[in-house]
Amino acid sequence: NAGVTQTPKFRILKIGQSMTLQCAQDMNHNYMYWYRQDPGMGLKLIYYSVGAGITDKGEVPNGYNVSRSTTEDFPLRLELAAPSQTSVYFCASSLAGTFPPTDTQYFGPGTRLTVL
Amino acid sequence: AQTVTQSQPEMSVQEAETVTLSCTYDTSESDYYLFWYKQPPSRQMILVIRQEAYKQQNATENRFSVNFQKAAKSFSLKISDSQLGDAAMYFCAYKNTGTASKLTFGTGTRLQVTL
Numbered sequence: 464n465a466g467v468t469q470t471p472k473f474r475i476l477k478i479g480q481s482m483t484l485q486c487a488q489d490m491n492h493n494y495m496y497w498y499r500q501d502p503g504m505g506l507k508l509i510y511y512s513v514g515a516g517i518t519d520k521g522e523v524p525n526g527y528n529v530s531r532s533t534t535e536d537f538p539l540r541l542e543l544a545a546p547s548q549t550s551v552y553f554c555a556s557s558l559a560g561t562f563p564p565t566d567t568q569y570f571g572p573g574t575r576l577t578v579l
Numbered sequence: 580a581q582t583v584t585q586s587q588p589e590m591s592v593q594e595a596e597t598v599t600l601s602c603t604y605d606t607s608e609s610d611y612y613l614f615w616y617k618q619p620p621s622r623q624m625i626l627v628i629r630q631e632a633y634k635q636q637n638a639t640e641n642r643f644s645v646n647f648q649k650a651a652k653s654f655s656l657k658i659s660d661s662q663l664g665d666a667a668m669y670f671c672a673y674k675n676t677g678t679a680s681k682l683t684f685g686t687g688t689r690l691q692v693t694l
Contacts, residue, residue, distance in 0.1 A: 495594050496681070505583070505684025506624075506668055521681055551622060566674060568682060570624035 486554030
């Protein structure tokens with residue numbers, strides 16, 4: 464079990480460039496999340512998905528897009544990168560709908576993104 | 580909206596000693612989850628312990644235990660017999676029950692472990 468994997472680990476972008484951060488999980492979790500962590504802060508939710516084909520916005524969705532075509536994958540797309548998007552990005556997953564409920568989110572190792 | 584407050588930006592503990600990290604939260608919900616996550620220099624977010632609000636018994640995981648005071652909205656983490664590997668950022672997090680409600684994180688406490 465690899466858990467939650469993210470690629471790449473590091474990336475430097477120029478202002479205006481676009482890129483996709485990849486996230487995959489092999490735990491058959493139905494819920495997946497994208498968070499960003501700015502220096503000295505906790506994580507903030509960007510987008511989440513409750514299943515294939517279903518996504519919704521979190522606290523800080525502007526400048527990002529997501530898709531969920533399979534249960535395993537949840538890529539995050541940055542369009543027109545800006546310096547304000549310099550951050551560490553974490554993908555997470557959880558299994559919802561169990562009894563008793565677990566609701567524990569398991570995190571990937573993160574992607575450090577710098578926009579110059 | 581829920582908020583999580585960690586009032587100790589940094590803490591230090593000697594190896595083998597005990598340290599307590601503080602966390603308070605604000606919510607109008609009666610049922611929810613609380614978590615402590617550890618983030619070492621590798622940046623990986625590692626679940627340390629979780630507590631269901633409906634449970635009166637405090638959660639424990641080996642050397643880690645919590646003091647959950649629901650009325651006071653307090654959720655502190657106690658680390659016993661501290662080890663060098665415990666050095667990390669520790670984040671307290673809150674989550675409503677049901678659906679895909681988000682984790683709300685505090686700003687973290689950096690724990691140093693000295694010899």
